[in-house]
Amino acid sequence: MALDQSFIGRTYPPSPPYEVSREKIREFADAVGEPGEIHRDPEAAKAAGYVDVIAPPTFAILISMKANEVLVMDPELGLDYTRVVHGDQTFVHHRPIVAGDRLVVTTHVDAINSRMGNDIVSVRAELATESGEQVTTARSTLVARGTATEEQA
Template identity: 60%
Template sequence: MALDQSFVGRTYPPTAPYEVGREKIREFAEAIGDDNPAYTDPEAAKAYGHPDVIAPPTFVFSITFRAAHRLVVEDPELGLDYSRVVHGDQKFTYARPVRAGDRLSVTCTIDSIKSLAGNDVLSVRGDVHDGSGELVVTAHTKLVARGAGAEQSTEA
């Protein structure tokens, strides 16, 4: 069943603030194998002109994707069958780096819904603001909901 086009342009309320900590940044940088000292050493970050350590560019994926899932995917009125969803694309547009100490909230908007070859393609924009309301980054997430007639592979 195709998703309802009337949802295009719908904006969901902002999420509760997520406090970015130095340890979370360090753990994330370690997990992705990036040893840039600006991610772990406050003095190195200051030498680059930042007030504190900064996060790798993909750090915000976890909070923006969680927001999109909680607000958009779980919206019963939209009717998205998440068991049929694959992550299609992800892009970030930064106004400034994410820094330790930021308190970030995400406001999700459904930018578009398209039907392609029996599949629904949902584009969600997540605007990430800090505690003062400054835009930090915009995440563009594309989700593809496979149509009911799409074959499912059980091969490993």
């Protein structure tokens, strides 16, 4: 079943706050093989000019993907997640994610296209502090394999 084109331009309400902890940053840095002390040691981070440890650049995926569930699980969209592959991911960091941040995510559907029998959804997740300071813009492309109808393809 093809995806509902009326979702293009849809914006979901901000997610509940995600509190960034030192431990989560350390675990993520370990998982991705990031050896930098600014991701583990508050004193090293302060010496580098940060208020606390900072997250590796791809840490934003933890927060943005969780927030994108509001779109992925929306039954009105018609997305069969068992057919989805992650096509692309980019981040634009307005500032580093820092331990102690309380981040909310607003999810936007920027485009839905069909190519070669696949539906392609472009999603933008805007990560900001609770007070509204922009932190990261995460863009992802989700490809629903074999879901586009013949007239769309």
